[in-house]
Amino acid sequence: xxxxxxxxxxxxxxxxxxxxxxxxxxxxxxxxxxxxxxxxxxxxxxxxxxxxxxxxxxxxxxxxxxxxxxxxxxxxxxxxxxxxxxxxxxxxxxxxxxxxxxxxxxxxxxxxxxxxxxxxxxxxxxxxxxxxxxxxxxxxxxxxxxxxxxxxxxxxxxxxxxxxxxxxxxxxxxxxxxxxxxxxxxxxxxxxxxxxxxxxxxxxxxxxxxxxxxxxxxxxxxxxxxxxxxxxxxxxxxxxxxxxxxxxxxxxxxxxxxxxxxxxxxxxxxxxxxxxxxxxxxxxxxxxxxxxxxxxxxxxxxxxxxxxxxxxxxxxxxxxxxxxxxxxxxxxxxxxxxxxxxxxxxxxxxxxxxxxxxxxxxxxxxxxxxxxxxxxxxxxxxxxxxxxxxxxxxxxxxxxxxxxxxxxxxxxxxxxxxxxxxxxxxxxxxxxxxxxxxxxxxxxxxxxxxxxxxxxxxxxxxxxxxxxxxxxxxxxxxxxxxxxxxxxxxxxxxxxxxxxxxxxxxxxxxxxxxxxxxxxxxxxx
Amino acid sequence: xxxxxxxxxxxxxxxxxxxxxxxxxxxxxxxxxxxxxxxxxxxxxxxxxxxxxxxxxxxxxxxxxxxxxxxxxxxxxxxxxxxxxxxxxxxxxxxxxxxxxxxxxxxxxxxxxxxxxxxxxxxxxxxxxxxxxxxxxxxxxxxxxxxxxxxxxxxxxxxxxxxxxxxxxxxxxxxxxxxxxxxxxxxxxxxxxxxxxxxxxxxxxxxxxxxxxxxxxxxxxxxxxxxxxxxxxxxxxxxxxxxxxxxxxxxxxxxxxxxxxxxxxxxxxxxxxxxxxxxxxxxxxxxxxxxxxxxxxxxxxxxxxxxxxxxxxxxxxxxxxxxxxxxxxxxxxxxxxxxxxxxxxxxxxxxxxxxxxxxxxxxxxxxxxxxxxxxxxxxxxxxxxxxxxxxxxxxxxxxxxxxxxxxxxxxxxxxxxxxxxxxxxxxxx
Numbered sequence: 001x002x003x004x005x006x007x008x009x010x011x012x013x014x015x016x017x018x019x020x021x022x023x024x025x026x027x028x029x030x031x032x033x034x035x036x037x038x039x040x041x042x043x044x045x046x047x048x049x050x051x052x053x054x055x056x057x058x059x060x061x062x063x064x065x066x067x068x069x070x071x072x073x074x075x076x077x078x079x080x081x082x083x084x085x086x087x088x089x090x091x092x093x094x095x096x097x098x099x100x101x102x103x104x105x106x107x108x109x110x111x112x113x114x115x116x117x118x119x120x121x122x123x124x125x126x127x128x129x130x131x132x133x134x135x136x137x138x139x140x141x142x143x144x145x146x147x148x149x150x151x152x153x154x155x156x157x158x159x160x161x162x163x164x165x166x167x168x169x170x171x172x173x174x175x176x177x178x179x180x181x182x183x184x185x186x187x188x189x190x191x192x193x194x195x196x197x198x199x200x201x202x203x204x205x206x207x208x209x210x211x212x213x214x215x216x217x218x219x220x221x222x223x224x225x226x227x228x229x230x231x232x233x234x235x236x237x238x239x240x241x242x243x244x245x246x247x248x249x250x251x252x253x254x255x256x257x258x259x260x261x262x263x264x265x266x267x268x269x270x271x272x273x274x275x276x277x278x279x280x281x282x283x284x285x286x287x288x289x290x291x292x293x294x295x296x297x298x299x300x301x302x303x304x305x306x307x308x309x310x311x312x313x314x315x316x317x318x319x320x321x322x323x324x325x326x327x328x329x330x331x332x333x334x335x336x337x338x339x340x341x342x343x344x345x346x347x348x349x350x351x352x353x354x355x356x357x358x359x360x361x362x363x364x365x366x367x368x369x370x371x372x373x374x375x376x377x378x379x380x381x382x383x384x385x386x387x388x389x390x391x392x393x394x395x396x397x398x399x400x401x402x403x404x405x406x407x408x409x410x411x412x413x414x415x416x417x418x419x420x421x422x423x424x425x426x427x428x429x430x431x432x433x434x435x436x437x438x439x440x441x442x443x444x445x446x447x448x449x450x451x452x453x454x455x456x457x458x459x460x461x462x463x464x465x466x467x468x469x470x471x472x473x474x475x476x477x478x479x480x481x482x483x484x485x486x487x488x489x490x491x492x493x494x495x496x497x498x499x500x501x502x503x504x505x506x507x508x509x510x511x512x513x514x515x516x517x518x519x520x521x522x523x524x525x
Numbered sequence: 526x527x528x529x530x531x532x533x534x535x536x537x538x539x540x541x542x543x544x545x546x547x548x549x550x551x552x553x554x555x556x557x558x559x560x561x562x563x564x565x566x567x568x569x570x571x572x573x574x575x576x577x578x579x580x581x582x583x584x585x586x587x588x589x590x591x592x593x594x595x596x597x598x599x600x601x602x603x604x605x606x607x608x609x610x611x612x613x614x615x616x617x618x619x620x621x622x623x624x625x626x627x628x629x630x631x632x633x634x635x636x637x638x639x640x641x642x643x644x645x646x647x648x649x650x651x652x653x654x655x656x657x658x659x660x661x662x663x664x665x666x667x668x669x670x671x672x673x674x675x676x677x678x679x680x681x682x683x684x685x686x687x688x689x690x691x692x693x694x695x696x697x698x699x700x701x702x703x704x705x706x707x708x709x710x711x712x713x714x715x716x717x718x719x720x721x722x723x724x725x726x727x728x729x730x731x732x733x734x735x736x737x738x739x740x741x742x743x744x745x746x747x748x749x750x751x752x753x754x755x756x757x758x759x760x761x762x763x764x765x766x767x768x769x770x771x772x773x774x775x776x777x778x779x780x781x782x783x784x785x786x787x788x789x790x791x792x793x794x795x796x797x798x799x800x801x802x803x804x805x806x807x808x809x810x811x812x813x814x815x816x817x818x819x820x821x822x823x824x825x826x827x828x829x830x831x832x833x834x835x836x837x838x839x840x841x842x843x844x845x846x847x848x849x850x851x852x853x854x855x856x857x858x859x860x861x862x863x864x865x866x867x868x869x870x871x872x873x874x875x876x877x878x879x880x881x882x883x884x885x886x887x888x889x890x891x892x893x894x895x896x897x898x899x900x901x902x903x904x905x906x907x908x909x910x911x912x913x914x915x916x917x918x919x920x921x922x923x924x925x926x927x928x929x930x931x932x933x934x935x936x937x938x939x940x941x942x943x944x945x946x947x948x949x950x951x952x953x954x
Binding site: 031034035038042054055056057058060061064067068070071079080081082083084085087088089091092111115118129133175179183186187188189190191329330331332334337340405406407408409410411412413414415417419420421422423424425426428429433436437439440447448450469470471472473474475476477478479481482485 | 598
């Protein structure tokens with residue numbers, strides 16, 4: 001589609017040209033030129049009804065970009081060795097030329113901060129501004145997951161608070177103490193979110209005011225829970241109620257509130273990691289949509305600029321070259337293949353929605369009766385606001401796109417000695433491919449389902465987690481290491497059980513490691 | 526609408542703290558790599574950073590993730606040959622099908638490769654010289670290392686004519702004259718005014734006029750008697766000497782190049798010198814290096830000749846010591862320069878010469894050098910030189926001798942020589 005467009009432009013570029021003088025196509029950029037481009041892009045974005053946070057655009061060097069990479073894209077973050085490791089890795093692979101750096105990084109904050117690399121040509125800067133400062137920015141502001149889970153206006157403040165708090169703790173209790181708690185929290189970082197509850201938004205004022213109060217209150221709660229430990233006989237155990245009464249998926253929250261031995265400041269550190277991980281929770285679930293949306297808009301905005309004669313042929317050719325690279329999808333047997341390119345899938349899906357709206361076929365009317373022939377701008381905005389990757393794909397992936405991508409589903413069962421093709425891009429396969437592709441972006445399929453199941457409140461305070469496998473997929477060996485971290489936080493024995501399909505429960509990991517000893521049945525402590 | 530900010534000039538070391546944290550955490554592993562490296566790598570690039578590798582499993586950050594097995598459904602693009610129900614052989618290399626959970630790969634699939642990265646020269650040297658301290662620096666810094674520099678420091682009222690400040694002196698003179706004559710001048714003015722009045726009066730006042738004129742004369746004489754310049758007015762520029770610790774150091778490398786020293790032994794010695802040099806450059810801004818090689822005669826040479834030219838003949842160690850003493854006297858006065866010396870030898874010496882060496886060191890060199898290290902690189906028994914030197918170590922705390930057998934010994938021996946404890950003991954003594 002992209003290639004076709006550029007060749008037809010090549011035939012009659014002069015006819016499109018309006019009287020207005022096009023903007024300079026560089027290749028070098030200046031701040032004046034950036035501002036001119038930005039205001040042009042802004043004008044068109046307003047036409048397309050993109051609602052954005054105010055932009056704060058920062059020009060940085062490659063080295064600063066690597067800094068930004070290391071602190072998970074945040075302009076400020078607490079200090080931790082793992083970020084140093086990340087930085088060293090990035091720097092190594094960048095120096096050896098194994099990897100290029102991103103053209104930009106954009107932060108979900110209000111004002112929306114975008115980093116542009118100084119090495120970019122003016123074309124790339126324009127592309128990146130349209131992509132990040134208008135595409136991603138409007139996605140952050142509009143999408144329901146971001147609205148629910150993040151508070152753009154307070155994230156920077158919160159990170160400042162977190163950084164200072166961690167530094168204070170390091171001064172008070174020593175770097176190693178803090179580091180070990182942070183390590184343990186990072187190991188459980190993916191288990192710091194209540195998926196089905198509305199989270200509280202983080203706000204700096206409240207954090208500061210309540211933090212002291214919370215410390216004392218939390219500690220008193222914990223003390224209360226463990227205060228009296230009446231002697232009970234073993235027979236009572238069977239009849240006792242489980243604690244927690246319902247399994248808890250938010251392990252970090254459970255630890256923050258209930259771990260018996262943590263100091264108040266340690267609970268606060270758990271909370272910080274939990275809150276930061278919550279901030280990234282929507283990003284994990286909207287990668288395809290977010291990138292697709294941003295590509296869709298940089299494509300439209302820059303093409304509109306060209307149609308108006310505001311940019312030169314040279315500019316648009318360079319842009320199309322980059323754009324085509326970004327949204328390319330190598331086939332499964334290509335040496336460049338590394339899974340489905342979220343840029344390609346997202347961009348093509350939004351383009352396809354536009355196509356279904358403006359130019360529906362009979363098939364589209366059958367598969368997408370609700371949007372076929374409707375106003376495309378309204379529809380893409382609706383899609384952007386109300387979906388995440390999983391639901392977006394199951395709602396909008398059209399048969400035509402499945403055919404274009406020639407998607408096929410492979411069923412890989414360890415019990416069999418072969419792989420099976422479950423469905424391909426044909427009439428009977430569309431539904432199945434769409435379902436399976438959608439499931440591929442379902443976070444609960446990506447992350448093992450592990451929940452806090454029980455605490456032996458009246459006994460040895462042992463904490464039991466349960467893993468419920470999907471499709472018999474086992475946990476990787478790293479679970480043993482993670483259990484050590486969990487043990488550090490909990491302070492008493494921790495065990496991890498697996499519940500199989502036939503409701504059979506087996507112990508798969510524990511810390512201190514009792515699996516060995518229970519097998520021998522000689523040592524039992 | 527948008528707000529542009531140029532951040533390029535901001536400091537770029539935002540991750541430095543995190544990087545330091547990382548190095549701190551893996552210090553043990555990194556240190557081991559560093560001390561291994563000193564015996565491995567070529568002597569010429571000892572001034573650069575160092576590649577350090579840590580086993581990946583040591584630095585992994587574990588998280589819960591799924592392992593191999595079970596039943597998975599994966600969607601791939603670009604179907605070119607498959608129909609529903611086709612069965613394909615499982616691809617080799619890994620039980621799971623191609624791309625089985627691409628997201629998992631980064632967590633689990635890194636294999637056991639080492640995590641290799643570069644530490645900077647400074648980080649390398651910090652690790653290399655941790656726990657080491659310059660010998661004797663502390664106690665000598667106060668007395669001997671000091672040089673004086675002259676600064677202007679206000680004015681004083683006596684001094685030699687060459688420091689006389691003319692402008693300042695004349696200002697004093699003007700002020701003094703104004704102060705001493707002000708009253709008289711006022712009186713004079715009043716008298717002159719009165720005289721004028723009397724003269725213009727219609728009546729004659731010859732007597733009063735004469736009296737006033739006499740007074741005026743007397744006043745004028747007294748004003749004229751105030752001297753134009755007085756010793757009191759003279760101001761001289763004042764100078765003050767302030768102590769400035771010198772940052773100059775000279776390092777003498779003495780080496781036996783007689784036939785008995787082979788290239789391998791020289792290489793060992795070279796490494797020792799390089800360590801010493803790096804060590805000194807961390808404390809002193811400029812370190813000069815003087816190479817003296819000797820067989821029966823000593824000669825000052827350049828670096829290349831020092832290490833690589835082949836000589837034969839007997840050995841008279843005292844020739845090198847004498848030469849060093851001459852060079853010090855000639856070019857490096859010991860009140861300006863921090864003098865260090867390292868002597869490397871295989872222990873051979875003409876037997877009668879050893880007491881000579883001991884005497885020169887004891888009476889002439891050791892009192893003026895900060896530190897003198899003697900390393901003997903040999904696998905044989907010690908000979909007369911070692912025994913003589915050994916006696917000296919009892920007397921002089923800034924003299925140390927060590928025995929090196931192979932390249933691996935250098936670093937430990939170096940550490941031992943410049944160990945913090947030793948020098949604090951010396952400092953206390």
